[in-house]
Amino acid sequence: MSQLYGIQVLRAFAAFMVAVHHVQPDAVVLAQRSGASFAPSNLLPWMAGVDIFFVVSGFIMVHSSEALFDSKDGPRLFLLRRLARIVPLYWAATTLFLLAALVLPGALNSGPPDAGQVLGSYLFWPVLSTSGLVQPIYSLGWTLNYEILFYALFGAALFLPRPAVVPAVTLALAALVAAELLAGPLPLPFGFWGQPIVLEFAAGMAIALLRRRGFRLDGGARWLVAGVGVVILVLAAHLPGTETPWTSFALRGSAAALLVMAAASGSGRSAPSALVRGLAHVGDASYALYLVHPFAIRGLREVFARLAPGWPGLFVLAALAAAVLAAILVYRWFERPTTRWLRRRLGA
Template sequence: MRKLVALQVLRGIAASMVVIDHSILRHAEWHDYPAIVEVAAQYSGTLGVAVFFVISGYIMIHTAGDQFGQPGAALSFLRKRIIRIVPLYWLATLLEVALRLRKGGAVDPHQLLTSLFFIPQPVTEGDYMRPLVGVGWTLNYEMVFYCIFAATLIFRRTVGITLLFAALVGLVTLGALYKPLDDTSPPHTIIGFWTDPIILLFAAGVAIGLATSVIQRRQTIVRPVTVSCLLLLLYGTAFLFAHGAYPIPLAWQAGGWAICAVTVAVCVVGRQGKTTLSEKAGSKLGDISYALYLYHFFAIVAAEKAWWFALGKNPSLPFVGAAYLVSIAAAYAIHHLIETKAGRLLTPRVAQIEGSIRHADDAGIQAIPRQHATAPLR
């Protein structure tokens, strides 16, 4: 079955938005940028993460959406998710520990354990909730979503999906009692973290998966990748110049999330013609997006040291491009030398799903067969 190239490209775009965000902010530590550039970078990273979460919700409903009520489905689902997420993340965490110790720093054992097991903790009292590998904060949300999703697989499909939405909405409702929804600043407590409205992005992805499973795909050839880029560009431009505040006000945040959900939906529903060369390249970028997301900051710091050694701390904008390319190269190597091999080594042999349906995992999103794409909610 063909991959959904548009969705893979969008995943690569989302990862790139985060990398460019961090490249600019790192460069800003030794180069003066206009304030609007730094704000734009922060918006870029925020939208990239939102796209990731919506895609994650969509993927889960299609990789495990027909397993509701099946014996052992919950454990099988969690096993696959752990194999997909944990090895590369733990390796990144151990790399961070090694680098800190090499510089003479100390590592708090409690922080290390909470980082490894996806438990959010403030870096310091009252600080942001960040694990040792800073970008891992998004994985803390992912793992909570996976646990909730796995729990709902115990039930038949209609009941399980209802409980899934109820759990996500219920958590946000509970969180609103402790932290008003219009306070969009990062959470500083575990309750605030796990009940943040950002988890509704997973629900949006699931909703897209359910909706598109009963809608016939468009018969006209469209370019979802082009539409996706335009949607993100238009929203980002309007967002930046219409407000330009950070943290993002609630109305703008909700608008951004809606645009991200629409973008994912367009990539899913639109039928593509022959894949272009640029889309093939973008699909490859999507394949390495997890490694790119996890390891890009290590690559940015390495690029910075090399830049200083070769050119000094000159205020040259090409540094951002160089840091991005170094991040891509590092992610490509990690994906092929570590990620894919670890997946093959750890993935147990499992029985094929009944019928002709073959599921895709995050390493390659695949199209859903026609008989499944039009199946009713059961």
């Protein structure tokens, strides 16, 4: 299957947005310690990178699982491949975070986790933290709790005939959201799974079906669609009251869907430039970038706190560069070989 460079570039952009969101509070801390000035950027709602990830995930599951539809072994292969891809790096990041917290208790933003939260974190099961939030020990894993739900539903739907797979997953996601909307708040895990953000997976699947049926946009139309998506993101960053689950879904989710549509609807016939190939390589490492960037950011903050606390702007650039470099190294030397090894061992 040919590589969709636009989707890979968008994955890099999404992970970088999340990193920008997380680096800025650390820059503020440095500025406060040194008396320097630093004004965080609110140009975009940086955590909307997660919304882009979810729409991309819905698209990729349909696009890359073509051979598994109507296959007797499809559900097993799909779930094993997704677990081989997701579990090792997340478990490694969670374990590293726990070890760091033992050495530096201040690394935790809440009290020490109990056994239930530890178990839920490793099993991708939504649980309450000691601070009362529904998140795992390594808080970035809240998105993976949604991803695993989506994978479970998609894998189960692969038992159905090809035309029914996407409608069945969409109906299941919509039923969870409707139950939370009409009868909520529901107890965990249903109250967590029933948030409107899960509908972004359905949007990505719909875009994949459109592409499969021949939907394409020429260069000008693709840029127009992408531009509208960016404008909506900017509005989401500046309009009041856009942080509720439904308004966030309406703005950030629709923007993410437009960006994925633009990225996925090219003909794929033109050769990508060196810049696009480079960004696509970062996109390959986007999962690693999402999970390792807090370690790079916090490590660089401690270096700057000792050597250059009065340069928060330089810290931002250095931390983001370090996060990208660390992600590429982790992808090349841990994530990719571990995934391949596990797939061989699992027969997937």
